[in-house]
Amino acid sequence: MTSLVASKQFWQLRSDLKKARELFKLTASLPRFFREKVSLSQAEEGIKRALENRNNTFLELARTQIYEYPRSPYLQLLRLVGCEFSDLCAHVHYHGLENTLRKLAMEGVYLTSDEFKGKKEVVRGGFSFRVCPGDFEFAISRPAFYFQSTGTKNKPVSTSTSLDWLSLRALGTAVFSSAHDLYSYSHALYDAILPANSLNHLLTNAKIGMRTERWFARRIPANNTLEKLYFRSVTYLIVLMGKRFGPNFPRPEFLSIQDIRRIVDWIAVEKRSGRNCYIITVASSAVRIAQMAWKLGVSLEGTKFNVAGEPFTEAKAKTIEKVGATSTSRYSYGGGNPVGFGCARPIHRDEIHVSQHLVAAISNAKPVPQVEEQIHPLLLTTLHSAAPRLLLNVENGDYVVTEERECGCALEKVGLKLHLHHIRSYEKFTSEGMNYFYGDLYELFEKVFPSEFGGEPGDYQLVEEEEHDGQTRLALKVHPSVDNLDESKLLERLRIALANGSRGNRFMTGVWQEAGSFKLKREIPHASPRGKILPLHISQPKIKLRAREG
Numbered sequence: 001m002t003s004l005v006a007s008k009q010f011w012q013l014r015s016d017l018k019k020a021r022e023l024f025k026l027t028a029s030l031p032r033f034f035r036e037k038v039s040l041s042q043a044e045e046g047i048k049r050a051l052e053n054r055n056n057t058f059l060e061l062a063r064t065q066i067y068e069y070p071r072s073p074y075l076q077l078l079r080l081v082g083c084e085f086s087d088l089c090a091h092v093h094y095h096g097l098e099n100t101l102r103k104l105a106m107e108g109v110y111l112t113s114d115e116f117k118g119k120k121e122v123v124r125g126g127f128s129f130r131v132c133p134g135d136f137e138f139a140i141s142r143p144a145f146y147f148q149s150t151g152t153k154n155k156p157v158s159t160s161t162s163l164d165w166l167s168l169r170a171l172g173t174a175v176f177s178s179a180h181d182l183y184s185y186s187h188a189l190y191d192a193i194l195p196a197n198s199l200n201h202l203l204t205n206a207k208i209g210m211r212t213e214r215w216f217a218r219r220i221p222a223n224n225t226l227e228k229l230y231f232r233s234v235t236y237l238i239v240l241m242g243k244r245f246g247p248n249f250p251r252p253e254f255l256s257i258q259d260i261r262r263i264v265d266w267i268a269v270e271k272r273s274g275r276n277c278y279i280i281t282v283a284s285s286a287v288r289i290a291q292m293a294w295k296l297g298v299s300l301e302g303t304k305f306n307v308a309g310e311p312f313t314e315a316k317a318k319t320i321e322k323v324g325a326t327s328t329s330r331y332s333y334g335g336g337n338p339v340g341f342g343c344a345r346p347i348h349r350d351e352i353h354v355s356q357h358l359v360a361a362i363s364n365a366k367p368v369p370q371v372e373e374q375i376h377p378l379l380l381t382t383l384h385s386a387a388p389r390l391l392l393n394v395e396n397g398d399y400v401v402t403e404e405r406e407c408g409c410a411l412e413k414v415g416l417k418l419h420l421h422h423i424r425s426y427e428k429f430t431s432e433g434m435n436y437f438y439g440d441l442y443e444l445f446e447k448v449f450p451s452e453f454g455g456e457p458g459d460y461q462l463v464e465e466e467e468h469d470g471q472t473r474l475a476l477k478v479h480p481s482v483d484n485l486d487e488s489k490l491l492e493r494l495r496i497a498l499a500n501g502s503r504g505n506r507f508m509t510g511v512w513q514e515a516g517s518f519k520l521k522r523e524i525p526h527a528s529p530r531g532k533i534l535p536l537h538i539s540q541p542k543i544k545l546r547a548r549e550g
């Protein structure tokens with residue numbers, strides 16, 4: 001036991017020292033990062049060049065990071081299917097990168113989301129092993145800082161972002177900004193400070209010479225004092241450096257949900273000065289801003305939201321459009337790996353261009369097992385060593401429709417022809433007999449309930465709580481602002497909807513059919529630290545919550 005504690009302390013110390021070293025490098029490198037801006041023409045050229053060299057870049061990455069790295073989990077999978085480096089080269093050159101990745105996936109060279117996170121053993125044929133997230137990090141040390149996933153469904157995961165990676169990401173941001181005419185807008189960010197990844201947006205904007213006028217921020221609780229100190233100091237360090245060397249760098253202005261009116265006021269002031277506003281945020285927060293504007297009778301005409309973090313549903317989009325605003329989306333994996341940018345001439349609501357210069361995206365021909373409907377998981381592959389992690393056919397829990405089409409927007413003109421849309425999660429919530437698709441709840445809570453019982457997206461939420469006796473109880477939270485609610489009719493409607501379940505998945509009613517195990521609460525639905533209101537909230541056991549608050 002003692003040696004285990006000592007070992008844990010050793011690894012913690014090693015990780016803290018690594019962070020401190022990288023922070024020192026970061027401080028020294030930031031002035032140059034801000035000075036060397038990326039122009040639109042440089043960005044266009046950079047993407048075109050990267051696309052031309054795509055196959056070779058991937059093969060070089062495979063050679064140095066997989067075939068010359070005996071501990072690589074991908075090497076184990078490739079060896080299992082008898083794919084040596086020369087075979088990989090021949091296949092990529094002859095059949096192309098995506099076809100090679102599809103073939104490898106069919107043979108078993110892929111990782112499910114749970115396998116990648118080390119939550120499940122990788123089992124292929126008679127062979128099995130387990131991975132840990134550190135197996136996928138690049139050994140190259142670059143000036144970087146860390147952020148964390150907010151752990152909505154899983155334990156928070158730390159990811160590093162290097163300045164090299166942000167410089168590469170800036171190429172796509174520049175072309176995306178040109179496609180949507182964003183260089184002429186007033187920019188703001190409404191998202192949390194570190195450990196959330198919103199600094200990435202401020203830094204890439206600065207890299208392309210774009211000023212961000214305001215940073216409306218949310219606070220995120222840290223796990224411990226040391227972590228809190230790290231996140232605070234890095235945030236303020238980057239802000240200070242940005243103010244000194246960047247085009248403009250806003251300080252975070254902390255807002256509670258009740259203060260959201262300040263964002264609407266800012267938009268109104270900018271509009272009076274003849275400027276349209278562009279706000280990067282999560283989808284639920286964009287909806288909340290639109291709801292506030294509606295309540296105040298303020299038109300948001302000319303305002304554009306860039307939303308991500310949750311499925312951008314039709315109901316959310318309609319709430320935003322009701323006040324005259326428009327939206328586009330971005331799509332990333334784990335915050336640090338951008339997958340794509342919203343098309344400027346979309347046919348579908350959530351249509352994005354895949355950043356093919358940085359990532360390869362395919363649908364696995366092998367469907368998700370034990371699901372009646374044919375669902376083909378999205379598989380992602382990293383194409384650059386500056387990325388936070390090396391992915392080779394890794395599932396992220398989503399499935400999509402892929403399509404190559406000539407939309408005519410600036411993103412397509414640089415060669416990013418692959419589009420994704422209808423991005424949905426297939427990861428199921430299974431607890432206490434429940435078994436259903438997460439996506440189904442969006443339809444029910446954002447569209448069906450508001451149209452039948454009143455209210456808007458974000459007003460209904462299913463909450464799973466662990467009570468003192470260890471029993472899991474479900475409650476339907478309904479925002480107190482929903483008037484004249486027929487509670488028993490609503491519960492009956494919920495019961496029927498869940499019992500029928502779509503996609504052939506039946507909701508097992510066992511838990512909440514028991515008397516008293518399912519109730520309705522008139523409370524404001526829970527928002528995650530980043531502001532997301534998910535249709536199902538699973539509250540953490542109280543003991544863990546106390547530890548996080550400390």
Ligand SMILES: [Zn+2]
Nearest residue numbers: 343344407409
């Ligand atoms: Zn397009």
